[in-house]
Amino acid sequence: MAPIITLVIVLGLLVDVVVHMRSRSQDSGRLSSTQLTCPSARSAGLESLASSSPGVAVQTGRSLFFDSRLSLDGSVSCASCHEPSRAFTDGRATSVGIFGRHGKRNSPTLYNVAYQPRFFWDGRALTLEQQVQIALTGPNEMGMTERALSMRFESFSPEVRRTLGKPTLASVSAAIAAFVRMLRSSGSRVDLYLYCGERNVLSQQERAGLRLFLGKANCVRCHTIEAADVSPLGGARAFFTDFRFHDIGAGDSFDPGLADYSHLSSDVGEFKTPTLRNVALTAPYMHDGSLRTLREVVEFYDRGGGKNGQVDQAIVPLYLTHSEEDELIAFLEALTSNSQGDELAKEHAKSRRRQQ
Ligand code: HEC
Numbered sequence: 469m470a471p472i473i474t475l476v477i478v479l480g481l482l483v484d485v486v487v488h489m490r491s492r493s494q495d496s497g498r499l500s501s502t503q504l505t506c507p508s509a510r511s512a513g514l515e516s517l518a519s520s521s522p523g524v525a526v527q528t529g530r531s532l533f534f535d536s537r538l539s540l541d542g543s544v545s546c547a548s549c550h551e552p553s554r555a556f557t558d559g560r561a562t563s564v565g566i567f568g569r570h571g572k573r574n575s576p577t578l579y580n581v582a583y584q585p586r587f588f589w590d591g592r593a594l595t596l597e598q599q600v601q602i603a604l605t606g607p608n609e610m611g612m613t614e615r616a617l618s619m620r621f622e623s624f625s626p627e628v629r630r631t632l633g634k635p636t637l638a639s640v641s642a643a644i645a646a647f648v649r650m651l652r653s654s655g656s657r658v659d660l661y662l663y664c665g666e667r668n669v670l671s672q673q674e675r676a677g678l679r680l681f682l683g684k685a686n687c688v689r690c691h692t693i694e695a696a697d698v699s700p701l702g703g704a705r706a707f708f709t710d711f712r713f714h715d716i717g718a719g720d721s722f723d724p725g726l727a728d729y730s731h732l733s734s735d736v737g738e739f740k741t742p743t744l745r746n747v748a749l750t751a752p753y754m755h756d757g758s759l760r761t762l763r764e765v766v767e768f769y770d771r772g773g774g775k776n777g778q779v780d781q782a783i784v785p786l787y788l789t790h791s792e793e794d795e796l797i798a799f800l801e802a803l804t805s806n807s808q809g810d811e812l813a814k815e816h817a818k819s820r821r822r823q824q
């Protein structure tokens with residue numbers, strides 16, 4: 469870990485210098501995130517890892533993702549709690565499933581889950597297929613059963629029925645997982661800055677926020693940005709998560725977190741580090757949605773995290789000034805790149821209008 473962190477920090481400090489040198493030799497105007505000219509920012513090295521899925525399953529999975537017939541009372545679809553326009557989250561502290569039942573956790577973004585080794589805040593699902601099946605059948609989510617699914621299946625479109633053959637919870641989950649695997653987010657202004665040498669794409673305030681993120685506030689310790697030469701697969705990647713579990717003392721009430729699944733007392737209160745990509749769109753924050761705004765999050769870290777349980781040693785008071793807090797927030801807001809979600813939301817609205 470230590471050499472990675474050192475390299476990342478060195479990269480952070482060098483980035484201004486290197487980028488400055490490059491921007492002299494090219495005329496880099498201000499780029500919006502829709503005018504990408506740098507391929508490495510578009511993928512941020514993300515493409516190489518995720519396995520691609522066959523197109524038919526993706527199309528089928530995509531229509532099932534929006535289909536509330538997959539819930540027992542017909543009231544919710546995956547998209548109810550993972551809205552494309554909100555980077556696939558739902559804007560609630562904790563989600564509401566069938567029959568208005570409340571779960572205890574906040575809906576996470578679905579972007580880049582293809583790269584995750586484990587799923588859910590507590591990592592209890594080991595494959596995406598397994599994860600999707602838990603969402604389909606969970607009593608506080610969609611509550612679906614094999615029986616209800618087969619009884620309802622006649623009402624699905626011929627294409628969906630042709631692709632899935634005999635419908636089972638497993639075949640439906642596999643198709644939806646194939647679609648979810650394709651949800652990728654990269655190419656934010658931060659990517660253009662880090663990987664394309666576009667110095668002007670971040671404001672001075674956002675650049676100051678990046679320096680805090682890499683240095684004084686040390687957020688990068690868990691919300692990882694890899695330097696190009698440390699990735700075992702080559703190429704720089706920035707997932708803004710280490711995919712590991714930590715206790716930062718967040719949450720309003722007791723939740724065992726990772727220990728729910730591992731049953732180890734040392735894991736109590738540990739949750740998976742969430743990605744920070746699109747974090748401006750995914751409020752409220754933390755596993756139970758207990759922090760409403762990015763300002764509240766930054767103030768939380770500034771105080772040295774929460775008081776619950778065995779808080780990670782890396783979480784200490786930061787003594788940020790008010791303008792440093794603003795800088796950090798501005799940087800977090802520059803991590804937005806929801807083009808796939810915006811596109812899907814638009815297409816879905818159009819197809820609903822056509823059906824009416
Ligand atoms: C009632 C709201 C709700 C519905 C409906 C729902 N989800 Fe979720 N989803 C959540 C919540 C809340 C979590 C986090 C739960 C936890 O970690 O304990 C979650 C977690 C996930 C994750 C894990 C993400 C990660 O970072 O580990 C994936 C993937 C996912 N859902 C996909 C789906 C799919 C696909 C569907 C439809 C089959 C679906 N969800 C239906 C609320 C919902």
Ligand code: HEC
Nearest residue numbers: 685687690714718739740741742753754755765769780782
């Ligand atoms: C020790 C590892 C660690 C460090 C250091 C760290 N975080 Fe986190 N971060 C986490 C974990 C774990 C969570 C989820 C905790 C939970 O929900 O209980 C989290 C959650 C968040 C969230 C909420 C995201 C969401 O989707 O709900 C934001 C925003 C965030 N961190 C930003 C930061 C910032 C900014 C810093 C630096 C000031 C930072 N983090 C430092 C591990 C860390």
